[in-house]
Amino acid sequence: MSAKSLFEKVWDRHLVKAQTQNTPAVLYIDRHLVHEVTSPQAFSDLQEKGVCVRRPDLTFATMDHSTPTTPRRADGTPDYINAQTRAQVETLQKNCAEAGIELFDWDSPARGVVHVTAPEQGLTLPGMTIVCGDSHTATHGAFGALAFGIGTTEVGHVLATQCLLQRKPKSMRVTINGRLNPGVAAKDMTLAVMAALGADGGTGHVIEYAGEAVRALGMEERMTLCNMSIEAGARAGMIAPDAVTFKWLKGRKYAPAGAAWDKAVAEWKTLFSDDDAPFDKEITLDARLMAPMITYGSSPDKAMAVDSVTPPPCSALDRQGLDYMRFNPGRPIMGEKVDVVFIGSCTNGRLSDLRAVAQVLIGRQVHKDVRMLIVPGSEAVRRAAQKEGLDDIFIRAGAQWREPGCSMCIAMNGDMGAPGELVISTSNRNFEGRQGKGVRTVLASPATAAACAVWGEIADPRPFMEAPRVA
């Protein structure tokens, strides 16, 4: 048998029908994740056609994109920003109830950002095919799943048939050698990969992340890395599962247990790229050369070390990005005045991210001119953080501690910046207007964002991380 990559192994195992010249492959989907924004039209299409949801048992729904992160109203109802967002959530509740789909509803301990909560619940397992009407579905690839975002029409296809029509993507391997230096986070590695690949460097490909630096990452850090694969245009990002993966998954609610667990692990251990597996494209990076990163333009690949100077624009687009950000080429951006700091999202809204923030904020104060929002990625993250007393550290420092949701990552729920404000954000997109009209977004790691909050300016996190002060 010929050598296969991890991606090909998972792909081949899910072929209901192989592709031909004229027809795409029919790919079986093990897990379909649904949320309120990209599903209503899919459900209504099926209703119009009189088609039922084929496998509600393989489908799970949460509400995250347009949900408020502020406390409930006095009457106990969620404080929606407007009637449309409320209608979206209520439509999801109704569609799930009718189809028999399990929904992580308002009072569920599993409610949260779709890509944060599904792994926590053990819904994301190695070797699965996972889809969601959301481009950051690549996050689940951290477990060795083939996970990618789909459009609403395809959401309808999966609801109706549990299958998707897909052409086989190309494969790419990004090997990262060495180990990250202290003070350099998985998010910095991710931004360094984006800078190396460019905004369309991964188009048409599934990326496998490999190498010593990737193996050394914990599960939450691996999710941060896979999460942003789409920012290089890639369909998906994957990491071969290993002991770190299995340990993280064991005992989670929907993960197999007992004899089924042992059987599953034996199966998962076959999920790696064979030695001679071919890749359509390969790049190699060195983790030892990576520093805390920050973006300076209006696309996630425009990233550089926080302590370097903004590079000269190579194109009219670069120029436009710099103009939008009001940054000058050849000048450092450390020292730029910060208005808002956002901690959260499916990139960096997990417990380890909040711990990194707390390490910087403990015994310190958020700068008086900075508004800081800390939004846990899920209800489980919120509870775990509170159990450790992180909320206390945040509130004492002057930050706002919110309810879980996507919040300022997509700015649909009312959490957003004002025109012209500079936002340091741990999310994944710095597109013009992503966090509100005219808002200037700088992407960074949780530690860097926290350092910026304290300093009131774009700052290097490393000095803050050496000796945390005691409160």
Place this chain on the structure above:
Amino acid sequence: MSHKNPSHEKFERLTSKTIVLDQDNIDTDQIIPARYLTCTSRDGLGQSLFYDWRFDEAGQPRNSDPLAGKDARTHRILVAGNNFGCGSSREHAPWALTGFGFAAIISTKIADIFKSNALKNALLPIELDADAHADLVAAPGAELVIDLKACTVEMPGRWVRDFTIEPFGRQCLLDGVDPLGFLQNCEADIARYEAAL
């Protein structure tokens, strides 16, 4: 009333003028800002197309509005820079473009998920070589003939270029059929696959 998914109408040939937006990496947040995704139908999204480029903070039209004065009935082809449609998987992006009146996007590279979403909504995602693209950028308002059967774009009097497009999506458009039907016809194979799990 929700309007029907337009992918089930036959599509063969389009003769129309172009609107040029010569910028690379036009992402889905520019095509339709997230705050306009709070809908539960596909209606009216054309009004939100490129909203922040067309309207200022007070909702007044900008002088620089790239679509100003363009008649969507005669200008149905958008010529855009490299890597068009990057970013999110929101199908609201092609819905906004078709809602405005566009029937084809021409670029040198179109992002994967956008391309797949566009084709399902009878919005042709066409990738051309850099030379042909440069000709189109230099001639905003040019009338083109797009032939989906022959897979050609013609700039009359100048050139005819072939383009490649995912053959299954193309056939569905030519025949006016819903691709869901193809999947539903695989039911026996799907059931067999599930039984073997």
